[in-house]
Amino acid sequence: MEISDGSVRILAALLEARTGQQLAHARHWRIEAALRPLMAELQAVSMDALISKIVSGENARLSDRAIDALLNHETFFFRDIASFRLLDTQGLERIRVAREATRRLRIWSAGCSTGQEVYTLAMLIADQRERWRGWSIDIVGTDLSAQAIERAREGRYSQFEIQRGLPVVQMLRRFDQIEREWQVSDDLRAMVSFRTHNLLSSPPPGMFDVVLCRNVLLYFSAEVRGLVFGRIASAMPEDGVLMLGAGETVMGHTDHFVSDYECRGLYRKRIHAPLRPPVECAAR
Amino acid sequence: MMKTCLVVDDSKVIRKVARHILETLEFTVTEAGDGQEALDRCRADSPDVVLLDWNMPVMSGIEFLRALGQEALDHRPKVIFCTTENGIAHIRAAIDAGADEYVMKPFDRETLESKFQLVGVA
Ligand SMILES: C[S@@+](CC[C@H](N)C(=O)[O-])C[C@H]1O[C@@H](n2cnc3c(N)ncnc32)[C@H](O)[C@@H]1O
Numbered sequence: 260m261e262i263s264d265g266s267v268r269i270l271a272a273l274l275e276a277r278t279g280q281q282l283a284h285a286r287h288w289r290i291e292a293a294l295r296p297l298m299a300e301l302q303a304v305s306m307d308a309l310i311s312k313i314v315s316g317e318n319a320r321l322s323d324r325a326i327d328a329l330l331n332h333e334t335f336f337f338r339d340i341a342s343f344r345l346l347d348t349q350g351l352e353r354i355r356v357a358r359e360a361t362r363r364l365r366i367w368s369a370g371c372s373t374g375q376e377v378y379t380l381a382m383l384i385a386d387q388r389e390r391w392r393g394w395s396i397d398i399v400g401t402d403l404s405a406q407a408i409e410r411a412r413e414g415r416y417s418q419f420e421i422q423r424g425l426p427v428v429q430m431l432r433r434f435d436q437i438e439r440e441w442q443v444s445d446d447l448r449a450m451v452s453f454r455t456h457n458l459l460s461s462p463p464p465g466m467f468d469v470v471l472c473r474n475v476l477l478y479f480s481a482e483v484r485g486l487v488f489g490r491i492a493s494a495m496p497e498d499g500v501l502m503l504g505a506g507e508t509v510m511g512h513t514d515h516f517v518s519d520y521e522c523r524g525l526y527r528k529r530i531h532a533p534l535r536p537p538v539e540c541a542a543r
Numbered sequence: 544m545m546k547t548c549l550v551v552d553d554s555k556v557i558r559k560v561a562r563h564i565l566e567t568l569e570f571t572v573t574e575a576g577d578g579q580e581a582l583d584r585c586r587a588d589s590p591d592v593v594l595l596d597w598n599m600p601v602m603s604g605i606e607f608l609r610a611l612g613q614e615a616l617d618h619r620p621k622v623i624f625c626t627t628e629n630g631i632a633h634i635r636a637a638i639d640a641g642a643d644e645y646v647m648k649p650f651d652r653e654t655l656e657s658k659f660q661l662v663g664v665a
Contacts, residue, residue, distance in 0.1 A: 340660055418647050424657045427638060427645050436631045 262291050262306035269314055273322060274329055278403055279459050279483040282329070293328045297321075327404050334372040335423035337379050338473070339505040342524040346469075347383050350500040350525050354468045355390070357498055362394045367467040369458055369491065370475030371400035374411025374451075375420070378443055380471075381450040382429055401456035401463060411453045414443035458487050462494035470495055473504035481512065488513035492528055501526040546664050547571045547588065549620070551581040551607070552596035557648070561594055564652050568659070578602025582610055589618045592664045594646075594655075597626045597637070608640040621662040625650065 267290060271282035282290070291306055301321075303309035312318070313325045337343055351364075358364060368377045377400035384391055384398075402408050421430055421441040434441040456463055458475065470491055476484050491501065492515035501516055502525055503509070509516040509526050519525040548570040550561045555576075562572045573588055575581035579602045581593065597604040604624055611619070624642040626633065634645055643662045646654060659665035 335657065337657075337661075419654075422645075422647055422658075423654055424661075426661050427634065427642075431631065431635060431638065 262287055262294075262310070266307045266310040269310055270325070270329070273314065274326055275480070277322075277326055277459075278330065278457070279479045279487065280330065281478050281480055284478060285329075290329065294325065297324060297328060323405070327406055330404060332372045332404065332407050334375045334474075335420070336375045336425035336429075338376065338424055339524070340424070342502065342505055343379060343383065345522055345525060346500070346502055349522050350469060350502065350519070351383070353498070354500060358468065364391075364394055364396045364469070365465060365467045366396070366398045366469040367463065367471070367494070368398070368400045369456075369470060369472040371402050371411060371453070371471075372404070372407050373416075373420075374400055374407075374414060374453065375416075375424070376400070376471060376473065377411065377451050377453070378414065378433075378447055381447040382433060385433075385447060385450065396450060398451045399463060399467075400451060400453045402453075403455065403457050405455050408453045408455050414448055416441050416443075458490070459483070462490055465494075466496050467494050467499065468496065469500045469502070471502045473502065473507070475504075476512075477504075477507065484512050488515050492516065495528060497528055497530055499528060501528075545569060545571045546592070547573065547590040548664075549573045549575060549581060549584050549588070549590040549593045551575045551578065551593060551599070551604075552625070553577060553599045554596075557596070560649075564650075564655055565594075567652060568656055568665070578604065578607030578610070581607055582614070585611065585614070585616065585620060589616065590620045592621045592623060592659065592662065595622055595624045595642070597624055597628075597633075605636065605640050608637070608642060612641050621664055623658050623662065 267287060270290065274280055274282050294306065294309060298306060298309045301309065301312060303312060313321050354364060366380055368380065371377050377398055380398050384396060400411055417440055421434065430441065433444050433447055435444065472491060476487060479487065488509065500519065505524060514529060516526040517529045519527045548565050550558050550572060552558050553576050558574050565572045573584055573590060575584050577599045595604050595607060608622065621643045622641065623644040623646055624637045625646050625648050627648050637645055644658045646658050656665060
């Protein structure tokens with residue numbers, strides 16, 4: 260059941276307007292595969308008929324569901340583990356020293372999908388009770404997808420999800436097995452909160468010392484990406500830390516951030532005078 | 544230098560599948576059909592990592608781990624054990640016996656790669 264170029268263009272326009280994501284890179288068969296379940300459920304006679312239904316506006320939730328199906332929600336625990344080590348030993352450490360007086364730390368995971376990234380952060384902190392004793396710590400996960408946020412809140416993962424990236428020791432320590440699934444512990448859940456949020460809109464309230472925006476901006480147009488970087492920067496203090504995905508960079512996309520001390524994957528706001536001389540990065 | 548992985552499984556088919564994945568991850572692969580043979584291979588080739596099946600004749604995965612613990616090897620390989628059961632008691636037993644990581648069968652390339660990263664051989 261072929262999808263026509265016209266329908267792809269309509270979908271692409273819808274997706275980009277709502278999410279910033281461009282569909283140009285996607286092959287037609289991938290689009291079809293993503294939408295096939297919806298097509299079957301609605302008993303649409305063809306892909307094009309489905310697209311007409313989606314854009315007709317007769318069912319507002321339909322376009323949300325189509326968008327959700329088209330977005331890539333792939334994620335896993337400790338994704339790019341070397342980057343998380345760097346975040347822990349360099350980024351978080353710098354903030355910890357700088358915030359010694361207030362002992363308040365706020366972290367935002369923007370585009371957190373089903374929550375693995377957020378629970379990874381919670382584990383990093385929970386593993387070091389002494390280091391963070393007396394601190395008030397908020398970890399906020401946001402995503403455009405209501406479905407993903409619901410799953411993140413629930414914190415229940417399949418065997419497949421649990422074993423991707425998560426060290427077995429963490430699994431045994433932080434998760435309870437419920438039938439064939441794994442439920443994240445109440446300790447970790449108490450450290451985190453989730454809400455739906457679109458990166459094209461203003462950031463969630465308050466300032467964030469650390470922001471993770473990983474594997475989200477890849478398919479944004481240069482223009483929208485620049486806009487989003489600006490919004491993120493506005494939600495961060497001067498010395499805040501931005502962490503992108505392992506293959507991503509701010510270079511050439513924004514003037515708001517610069518590479519943080521050559522540490523791959525960590526960035527900070529561009530300011531005029533360095534706060535501190537550069538330090539060597541730990542080996543990856 | 545290429546890392547070496549010893550695949551221990553009594554099923555030839557599983558060994559073949561694992562070998563295929565490991566080769567795409569640029570490992571040199573050796574194989575053993577049971578725990579005893581695996582122990583011999585560890586003494587002879589000192590692999591970087593062992594992908595260990597749990598239920599095998601002659602010497603089971605857990606017996607292998609215990610025996611490996613007794614060996615005076617210069618270089619103890621990391622051990623990732625593979626299982627078809629995901630019971631927590633079962634997994635804990637393997638970790639207590641000395642396994643470094645575990646992976647459920649059937650596994651895919653990404654999952655395996657993430658486990659290798661965790662044990663520091665990727
Ligand atoms: C590939 S996942 C990455 C998840 C996680 N950050 C990671 O790196 O593993 C990308 C997520 O970004 C979300 N997303 C895409 N466009 C977004 C937007 N405009 N606002 C908020 N979230 C968005 C998607 O719903 C998806 O869950």
